[in-house]
Amino acid sequence: MSARPEAAPEITAYRSVPDFAYGRIKDIRVRWALDEIGRPYRTRLIGGIFEDKTPTYLADQPFGQVPVYKEGDLTLFETGSILIHIGEADARLLPRDAKGRGRAISWMIAALNSVEPMIQTLVVLTVKGQGTDWLAGAIEAAKPFAEQRLSRLSEALGDRDWLEDRFSIGDIVMIDVLRNANPALLAPHPNLAAYVARGKARPAFQSAMAAHLADCAVSEPQPA
């Protein structure tokens, strides 16, 4: 792998986000993965989270989100696909054998499709429902889904350090999902709280977060 700066992959990130999203944007997952394997990257900052995206940007990212990942002639969107691509170049992120690879990807999709939606819903409801008559009922209905998933996850993790016998892209996404949950949801599961703390203590997480925050400012919240 060449270390020439012009060969470094490029990721997009927001220049500013509202306070509730500060430090919680998904380019962190990609920065974290790249920092785990010491791979330099460049950042291309696009406007604020609510600004209209150019047609050129929408051609790369149909929903106008970040990150978009470019490496040479290759363009990817969705953090899950980007992490598989990065992981395929380095077994420290994604095992080479079919079994280890399959388990790591199973956990990553579990984080993206079976845990994040339940946690994200509670965040979205809290932000969008502020001051409405539906907030309390909606939270009460949504919370058991998140609680049930976290209980199951706690059992599956048990006393292991990581979701499988070694760290992988599955842990990057799961830890990033869990660290954005309301701490009260994790409180009944000390092993999950310890798992998140273990992930956040990794030097690559800390460098990724520092680089993310250096690129991103807090903007005024979007009016409802």
Place this chain on the structure above:
Amino acid sequence: MPVNPDSKIEVTAFDWVPDFARGYVRDLRPRWACEEIGLDYAEHLISAINRPADHFLFQPWGQVPVLNDGGIRLFESGAILLHLAEKDARLMPRDAQARANTLAWLFAAYNSVEPMLFELGNVDIFSTEEEWAKLRRPSLIEFIQGRLGRLNDAIGDKAYLTGEFTVADIAMATVLREAVEAGLIAEQPRLQAYLDRCLARPAFQRAMDAQLAAFSEEAGPPAA
């Protein structure tokens, strides 16, 4: 005929589910992928009412499907689709950018489209009589419409998400079916045509028939 009890590839599915879930259980996704490439698989049918205790070892949420490919056990339908896709270029092209597009769109289905439909399911199915659900619904629908509109634009004149049919279409089409009853697909003409095109594939119909054939009334709850 892909359902073959002697196959070393085994898909776990339920032996009974309530009527509203029939044709929508997620083992449909790997069944569809197998049908597309004529890959034989055996069924491992379990009870949805009394899930075997060891099932949670293989699927932390107790759901289906699980794939057992000669001892490689995967969970999460997205990971299973990607595993099957590595076996045959008809499910994921080998060209680097086409493969990247397949990965990106598969993750778009799992992390950018399906999660908002989970919340709609909660509002429209589980909490439909609740006052808060009626109040929450308009803003949720508006958000979903925005994202489906972007998807409609991204499909443009293409027959499938990446041009050619891939596992990303299996993921996206099965996700979009969840939004049909709410009338959200019919208002996006290209999306509707895309969904119709996917579901008209003979492999989809065979997968659906196989799922429905696996349900047995004797396995259901005793009649009231």
